Amino acid sequence: MGQVGYLxxxxxxxxxxxxxxxxxxxxxxKTPVPPGCEKVASEQCAGCNxxxxxxxxxxxxxxxxxxxxxxxxxEENKDDSK
Amino acid sequence: MAYFTAFILAIISGMLINNVxxxxxxxxxxxxxxxxxxxNAFWMGVAVVVVIVxxxxxxxxxxxxxxxxxxxxxxTVVFILVIASLVQFLSFxxxxxxxxxxxxxxxxxxxxxxxxxxxxxxxxxxxxHAADFGAAMANALGTSLGYLVVIVLFSAVRARLETxxxxxxxxxxxxxxxxxxxxxxxxTGMKGMA
Numbered sequence: 034m035g036q037v038g039y040l041x042x043x044x045x046x047x048x049x050x051x052x053x054x055x056x057x058x059x060x061x062x063k064t065p066v067p068p069g070c071e072k073v074a075s076e077q078c079a080g081c082n083x084x085x086x087x088x089x090x091x092x093x094x095x096x097x098x099x100x101x102x103x104x105x106x107x108e109e110n111k112d113d114s115k
Numbered sequence: 116m117a118y119f120t121a122f123i124l125a126i127i128s129g130m131l132i133n134n135v136x137x138x139x140x141x142x143x144x145x146x147x148x149x150x151x152x153x154x155n156a157f158w159m160g161v162a163v164v165v166v167i168v169x170x171x172x173x174x175x176x177x178x179x180x181x182x183x184x185x186x187x188x189x190x191t192v193v194f195i196l197v198i199a200s201l202v203q204f205l206s207f208x209x210x211x212x213x214x215x216x217x218x219x220x221x222x223x224x225x226x227x228x229x230x231x232x233x234x235x236x237x238x239x240x241x242x243x244h245a246a247d248f249g250a251a252m253a254n255a256l257g258t259s260l261g262y263l264v265v266i267v268l269f270s271a272v273r274a275r276l277e278t279x280x281x282x283x284x285x286x287x288x289x290x291x292x293x294x295x296x297x298x299x300x301x302x303t304g305m306k307g308m309a
Contacts, residue, residue: 043186050196057203064207067214070221 129257160263171255
């Protein structure tokens, strides 16, 4: 196999991997969230600031909700009183 | 028997002596970010173990193929694509077929795509264990178990600190980094065992 052959093999491998990634990414996005797992981000995310993470947005939304803000204020008041 | 002993020693070496987090400093981002709660840290560690072992299993023969074809210079790009595809595949399968696993560690899988520990292990296997599949797998298993052990220990310490009287300026990330530094110093003491 000559140099051109190896180059073509390299391009085929990379294109195949990109195709795999794209296929599974699309399948993942199209799969609905399993029942009972809707609030998984707010329950498990610990504010890791990984902005690239798809759960970052839903975690922020939950964290800035009125109930969460009130709980944070109570925590801050406890710290101040110490 | 000697091979089995060497295999076990390689795993222990990867776990404790050349720990991926505290000796080699790979994957620190997720280590600090996901270790607030013990349960989250445990499942993050399990997800990392699964991804690293599978990535090593797939990338090893792929590297052999690239090397035989004389295009091993493409290994980094290929490894990154393999890891990303593997993580997407696992995420899809877990989301579709196992709600229990999805709830347990489904949200941590996207974090692992960009985790240097995974790429570091497969690159290391390519560079130094290319001739021996057993050594490559021992490295992968040891590294990933080392990640799991350290992240669980770290989150346990952080959980204890939550109830302690930490000065306000040190709460959260600063004290976490100090704890990580002290743990790294402790693990340095194991280097002499190599």
